[in-house]
Amino acid sequence: MTFDIKLAAAQAKAAKNAIANLSQAQRLALLLSVAKGLRENVEPILAANKVDLDNAKESGLSDAMIDRLALNADGVEAIAKAVEEIAHQPEVLGSINNIQPLPSGIQVGKMRIPLGVIAMIYESRPNVTIDAAALCLKAGNAVILRGGKEAQASNKALASVLHSALEAQGLPAAIATVIPVPDREVMQEMLTLSESIDLIIPRGGEGLIRYVSTNSQIPVIQHFKGVCHLFIDKDADLDKAIPILENGKTQRTGVCNALETLLVHVDVATQAMPKVAALFDEKGVKVHACERAIGYLSNAEFATKEDWEAEYLALEIAVKIVDDFDTAVTHIQEYGSGHTEVIVTENLASSQRFMREVNSSVIMLNASSRFSDGGQLGLGAEIGISTSKLHAYGPMGAQQLTTEKFVVYGDGHIRV
Amino acid sequence: MTFDIKLAAAQAKAAKNAIANLSQAQRLALLLSVAKGLRENVEPILAANKVDLDNAKESGLSDAMIDRLALNADGVEAIAKAVEEIAHQPEVLGSINNIQPLPSGIQVGKMRIPLGVIAMIYESRPNVTIDAAALCLKAGNAVILRGGKEAQASNKALASVLHSALEAQGLPAAIATVIPVPDREVMQEMLTLSESIDLIIPRGGEGLIRYVSTNSQIPVIQHFKGVCHLFIDKDADLDKAIPILENGKTQRTGVCNALETLLVHVDVATQAMPKVAALFDEKGVKVHACERAIGYLSNAEFATKEDWEAEYLALEIAVKIVDDFDTAVTHIQEYGSGHTEVIVTENLASSQRFMREVNSSVIMLNASSRFSDGGQLGLGAEIGISTSKLHAYGPMGAQQLTTEKFVVYGDGHIRV
Structure with a gap:
């Protein structure tokens, strides 16, 4: 029984307007509800994390990997605080920049809008699950999270916090999908779903990023190494x-x-x-x-x-x-x-x-x-540092998870 | 004897700094020299176009295709005028936006820079060869042009105008490469050259765009249909x-x-x-x-x-x-x-x-x-209208062929 990523991506696409069209107050309430949920569920989160840690030790993962995987109460509190910070960042959506009157009489500006559905592919650290989800939601996007196999239980516990918060706000769970069984076939199929997914962000080792870049039919923002x-x-x-x-x-x-x-x-x-x-x-x-x-x-x-x-x-x-x-x-x-x-x-x-x-x-x-x-350069929390020149280059915050459309105001204007 | 696209792309990459680092005056001179070259070479351009038209009629191309392919003296003059307009557009490179002092004492801004090497894949209209080259050069990029087989002779004549202008300014010809024999294998290999090429822009039928999007390992900006x-x-x-x-x-x-x-x-x-x-x-x-x-x-x-x-x-x-x-x-x-x-x-x-x-x-x-x-919305000449949300959405002018890097000014600042 493998996970139906095609269905999940279609559901994310169907849910994207629900997150895109929230008011600022509603989006704030949603993110604060995630932070609250994290604090109220420290025990089940740590219990799930212990399952991952036990499996990791059994399967002989390196100490460095285990270190990245491990959560404690302070760690969960830090994740909750990060979500609150993202929640209180200035709004990134709906601003209209640089409205100009043009010779024809129309007025033209650019409005900041969400990208749609963002899929994040990453490795062990479970905090990425919440950080990435919070940044995507802040920017009005639906998100699909494909974490590492070794963090499977932790990510499931964190997913249930996300889903409770969405449910409490009357929003569809498909706004934040955590892939429960992160096998390779699911990722391979995900990379072909360009009808539903707008952007793939891989974070992790160079091999993972090259694999995703080479095989994806969806735009990829790479976060390669820093030399x-x-x-x-x-x-x-x-x-x-x-x-x-x-x-x-x-x-x-x-x-x-x-x-x-x-x-x-x-x-x-x-x-x-x-x-x-x-x-x-x-x-x-x-x-x-x-x-x-x-x-x-x-x-x-x-x-x-x-x-x-x-x-x-x-x-x-x-x-x-x-x-x-x-x-x-x-x-x-x-x-x-x-x-x-x-x-x-x-x-x-x-x-x-x-x-x-x-x-x-x-x-x-x-x-x-x-x-x-991102924090040091004034962007707030970051989803990573892009070494791809397209769309976003350098640290990426919530704003870099959006795009702009043209808005044109006329009063019956036609082209001559 | 097929065209060595891998070598050509590597040469374009090696030449990209030469075009990126031109002064405004030098870039203006280069573009005006292209316009002048077009006017001085109307005869050879039309003679080459006649070769394409004769071949097109022989091979039974549709009247619509032949119409798009055909050039006359007025058409060449219009292309030259378009290049002059692009040349005289405001500079898009080097501007530093929004420099902000941050709590650490560093000052952070964003500087507009070229993307690097842009490959354009398009069909019959030969004017695209010059329009696209002029916009890419205006934005400081090297460009690789892969036009249609049916416009092969016209594009060769236009390439020689581009190369004469580059040579007159002491610049390498690899800044603007026109693929002489546009067979499918060359395009297939081009789509894998992510080490050298930064962006692919396909323009043409839906089939071509889908093919490029599905097979490219390089970021693609799609220009799909307008419903x-x-x-x-x-x-x-x-x-x-x-x-x-x-x-x-x-x-x-x-x-x-x-x-x-x-x-x-x-x-x-x-x-x-x-x-x-x-x-x-x-x-x-x-x-x-x-x-x-x-x-x-x-x-x-x-x-x-x-x-x-x-x-x-x-x-x-x-x-x-x-x-x-x-x-x-x-x-x-x-x-x-x-x-x-x-x-x-x-x-x-x-x-x-x-x-x-x-x-x-x-x-x-x-x-x-x-x-x-692009013209009606105040962007000047456009390279197309992107229906991809990443990087550029809507009409794309010279500025949409650039990106931004962070620039940080300190005075010995270290992170505490």
């Missing part, structure tokens, strides 16, 4: 550069906005590299260095092509001394993943060229790559 | 409704913003339908009508499900009398193609509900569906 670069320019202030390097590489290593490659302009190498080396020694950062950089560093290995492409997600970094600004930009264009790149410089022309010519989703001048997330 | 509706509400002013119906159905029938279905509120049917019938008689419009409407009309046939879905592109229309506002909206949601819908009403609440609840790409109040194109 983030810091370029210390010849005119860098090292009192800014070294803390930005430390913050980017060592504050949290397992996140996509951590630094993975350091590029140092050759003209500043003799001043910068001893400070860089001291920082890496102090923090225990493993280094893969180019021929010119390796002499400055203790215990560094020669960097290979794989290092320039690596997302270490660990206390590990690739370091290269470059001859000039252009070489730095070319290196980033060749090996960057379109996520976040940083320049440290006091030179106005270099800063302007970097901001203009490097087309990753977030470009920073004299600021840490760690600012590259 | 545009006019809803004459119970509170419609018929002095506005009838001219809007006439304009939408009869001004030009072969275009995607022509009306295909008329919905009439039952409360206004006895007043409206005789006027509607008189208009259709006068203009010779063939009618497919519901049971209640058919009595008002001479020579109408009963409408079937196919009629509600039809894009006639002819003096032909489907007509339905509906019981209420909600039935009209439900009909549009079920049968509309996401293109353009019109309400004629003097009722404020109905107008607001229609604008809010009908999520096609262009929604009109008391104005003709014929206004639904």
Whole structure:
């Protein structure tokens, strides 16, 4: 008895107007009801999570995976708080921008509207189930959630919180569908349902994202890895550069906005590299260095092509001394993943060229790559960081789950 | 000897920075040089077009196809003028919107940047070759053009104008690639080249668009058919409704913003339908009508499900009398193609509900569906009208061929 995803997607499509046309007050009530439901159901949620954890241990999942899977009472409270924050964010729907009178006499503007039905494909973390649902609902979309097999029981418990909240507001359960048995066949079929589903967002390992992108007949917004670069320019202030390097590489290593490659302009190498080396020694950062950089560093290995492409997600970094600004930009264009790149410089022309010519989703001048997330960039909660250029590039909040239609006001106008 | 599309796409990718980083003055010079080249090469272009026309007649292409294929001196002049207009449009790149200081002290804005490499797949009209290239170049993108086999010689002549202009500006020819032999295998392989190509825009018949959407591993913006509706509400002013119906159905029938279905509120049917019938008689419009409407009309046939879905592109229309506002909206949601819908009403609440609840790409109040194109809506020249909700919905001009990246200004800021 496999899950009928085609039927579920058709039901989501049929339900999408119900969520799209809620008033602000109704949508607020719905999201607050989800938060309340989470708090009232801590016990069943944790009990379900324990089932997943026991299964995970039995089947020998890695400690890192188990860590991502585990919930406790504080964790559930944090999820509830996140839903409340999303609930209280400014409204994203219905605004009409930039109404202009045109020569024909009509007036034209653009109104922000939901996308329709969004399907989210993700792995172990159960909090994504609620975060993603809350952001989709905030933006007026129906949502289909396909979490990992290892979080199946937790997701089922969270789904029942979502459904109770929808029911309490008199809304169809199909607005938020949690796929109960996340087998591969269901996902494969889901990727073909372009009549019902408007957008697929895969989050997880590179393999999953490539699989979805290659096989989907529905638009996909990819959230690939972050191979983030810091370029210390010849005119860098090292009192800014070294803390930005430390913050980017060592504050949290397992996140996509951590630094993975350091590029140092050759003209500043003799001043910068001893400070860089001291920082890496102090923090225990493993280094893969180019021929010119390796002499400055203790215990560094020669960097290979794989290092320039690596997302270490660990206390590990690739370091290269470059001859000039252009070489730095070319290196980033060749090996960057379109996520976040940083320049440290006091030179106005270099800063302007970097901001203009490097087309990753977030470009920073004299600021840490760690600012590259929705909350830090002023978007509120995020559903992920898009490295796809289409539709949304960079951190995606509720607004990036909407689109705009043209609205035209006439008074009997016809075209001549 | 088939065309090496993989190599061509890699070369386009390598050339994309050259077009992205041009100054405004350089991009203007490039586009004006294309317009000049067109005017200086009218003779070879028309000679090439004659080759295509002779082949078309020999292979028995329909008169409509031949008509779309044919160029004359005035046609070439019109294409050159269109390029000049695009050249003189306001700059779309490099603007930084909405810079905001955030609590951490960083300042965040969004800068408009090119998408990269855009591939356009289209059919007979050779003017699309130049229009699409000019819009892509205006937006700083490299472009790959895959026109129809039947326009092969014309497109080759137009390609040589593009390449001369690029060469005159010292730019690589790979910025604008015209695929010389547009066989199916080349298109199939092109749809897999997601490493090099950022966006595919198919324009043409529904079959082509479905084929591309189903098989592409690259994001696709679809330009499907226009099944545009006019809803004459119970509170419609018929002095506005009838001219809007006439304009939408009869001004030009072969275009995607022509009306295909008329919905009439039952409360206004006895007043409206005789006027509607008189208009259709006068203009010779063939009618497919519901049971209640058919009595008002001479020579109408009963409408079937196919009629509600039809894009006639002819003096032909489907007509339905509906019981209420909600039935009209439900009909549009079920049968509309996401293109353009019109309400004629003097009722404020109905107008607001229609604008809010009908999520096609262009929604009109008391104005003709014929206004639904880039020029009429204030965008300038358009590359098509997207019925995909992702990235761009509705008419697409140069700006819709760009995206935005985040730009962050700090002064040594790190995350705490």
